[in-house]
Amino acid sequence: MADPGFHTTSTSTNHNTNIRFDSGYVKTLPGMIKITQIVLNLLGFICIEVSGYSFHSRGSWFNTVAMGGFWFTGIMLAFYLFHVLEKFYKIPWLKIELVFCALWTLFYLLAACLAATFGLEAYAAASFFGFCAMIAYGYDAYLKFRAVQAGRLEQGVKVVSKEITSPVTA
Template sequence: MADRGFPDQHTTTTTVTSTNTSVQTNIRFDSSYIRTLPGMLKVGQLVLNILGFICIIASNASHISRGSWFNTVAMGGFWFTGIVLALYLFHIVEKLYRIPWLKIEFVFCAIWTLFYLIAASLAAAFAPHSEAFGAAAFFGFVAMVLYGIDAYLKFKAVRAGEIAQGERVIVKSTSTAASPAY
């Protein structure tokens, strides 16, 4: 009777993974980034941030705490997103490719999704008293969706091992060896 604890045949699988990162370290302006999905998301976020900010500032109740919170979220998002967009447009992100840009952007976008949920909800609750708050709430909810989509895309990119700008090629080779039964 054969020993049930040991198989008749043994298979060994070896996987070798190599990564090749290709980046250009010169600073240059490249407007083609705006035509990519991440670029369009950033431009949309900038526009929605400024529109929501203007709506709150234009209202008579901009001084109340919910208006101040909305403007804090809008301006924080505007400045961070604008600076990151500029870094991408001038390929500074590619020059500094060792910085985990995708993780930084993922964390920011996830936090701003939550912040916009809170800020837009507070503005919507005050909408019966001020039409400007209702408009700001609309822009805030749309910005929340854009930041959420951006966070999801950044999460997928981080999981796939991508870099923010430039090119990373991951090559996997697998070899399998089987030993005969004795």
């Protein structure tokens, strides 16, 4: 029995470990950010590829960043859509995404600056999409940082219940 006058808080986490499709995720802010990132990665990649100078080191670096972002973000989007993250809830998904988004923000800053200074129109277009992707990954990193600080789950339900005990008078 708890001591009189003390408050106790208990937290329980509910995970539904069934893999299921949830199309509602794409209507949430994190879902829309992921779709935006995928589109920007693809558009930047296409701009470099059609330039005729995709073999240049600047283009290769930009395409490496774009395709790395495309594949990681696409896989994470699929994981969220099918609740794979909830099935493997012991993996620190938010921290992994935080590190990835922070790195890709820096990588896109470098890749977009290098593309902008190359002097071709296709590279200039790619740099525009690269700077937009940098902003999207930076904002996503900020959201992930706030979620990690608040102790939120990537998916699932965290139930916090308070039990207030008061002294018994006889």
